[in-house]
């Protein structure tokens with residue numbers, strides 16, 4: 420399903436069909452056997468993305484694992500983007516319990532302001548796997564401030580899902596903040612992103628995901644920010660001339676549940692959910708890397724779009740401009756959100772320090788190996 424010609428997903432609130440218990444009767448194996456009544460539950464997941472996306476792949480694997488782990492007692496149904504309405508409709512429905520589970524990314528900032536932390540630029544490391552591990556380590560994923568900021572809005576965060584680098588597309592090459600001057604760039608609807616792109620010198624504009632293709636085609640937008648797979652799957656790349664890799668941020672979604680529904684799950688089911696999301700951390704990392712690589716290939720094979728990779732000096736200019744936005748985040752979310760930001764920054768620093776220590780520990784060995792090689796070469 421493609422939504423490129425405008426947002427067509429008017430709320431198909433087929434939610435009566437979503438969730439709840441459906442008693443089913445298993446066929447008796449022999450004439451004498453009593454019919455066995457089993458209760459099959461259906462859990463729905465509202466996706467912000469269409470079929471073929473990272474969220475879809477996550478949902479499909481989650482469905483498979485949950486079904487397996489509950490011996491078929493739970494079936495999980497996916498509602499791809501458009502089926503439950505627009506992005507904020509999805510969040511409203513999971514908050515209200517009309518759908519049990521959902522993803523929330525940049526637009527979620529209006530519902531859970533603290534989630535805008537995931538929109539901050541230049542906070543994470545340059546290593547995607549390491550970022551995924553930091554975000555899903557229980558020190559962060561189960562951090563009380565994170566959990567409470569969601570629970571206060573009737574949501575329960577379950578996993579943090581990075582979907583790849585956020586890549587700029589534009590109708591001109593962007594290498595410096597000056598290049599952003601006068602560029603109407605679409606950001607997801609959160610203040611932090613608007614502040615970030617204003618700091619870079621651009622003109623941020625908010626628009627629904629499903630309206631972006633026409634927005635760019637009609638010239639209402641000059642630029643867009645998406646992971647590569649989305650530039651391809653929504654055909655955005657067809658109406659842009661440049662893809663610019665600044666590695667300034669990952670696209671990050673939170674996989675979350677309705678709070679009341681989650682609290683009502685048996686301890687056994689809660690454990691199954693937790694075990695599943697932990698199992699999905701390396702799985703979805705591999706999927707996102709593969710999808711983003713494959714889709715970049717498709718884009719370059721099917722268009723003459725130019726790829727621009729910023730140098731570390733060029734990135735630094737944007738990084739410098741992004742730092743004061745951390746203060747804006749702190750002002751917006753108060754003490755709890757600020758503590759959470761500091762926890763994330765601490766985890767990143769810890770991971771970097773561990774890397775440096777590992778490198779230093781490996782160095783004598785490397786030196787020794789080099790000496791041995793030199794000695795061997797001299798003989």
Ligand code: 6CS
Nearest residue numbers: 467468524607628646649
């Ligand atoms: O830009 C957006 O609005 C959307 N982009 C992606 C890749 N996923 C969902 C999000 O809402």
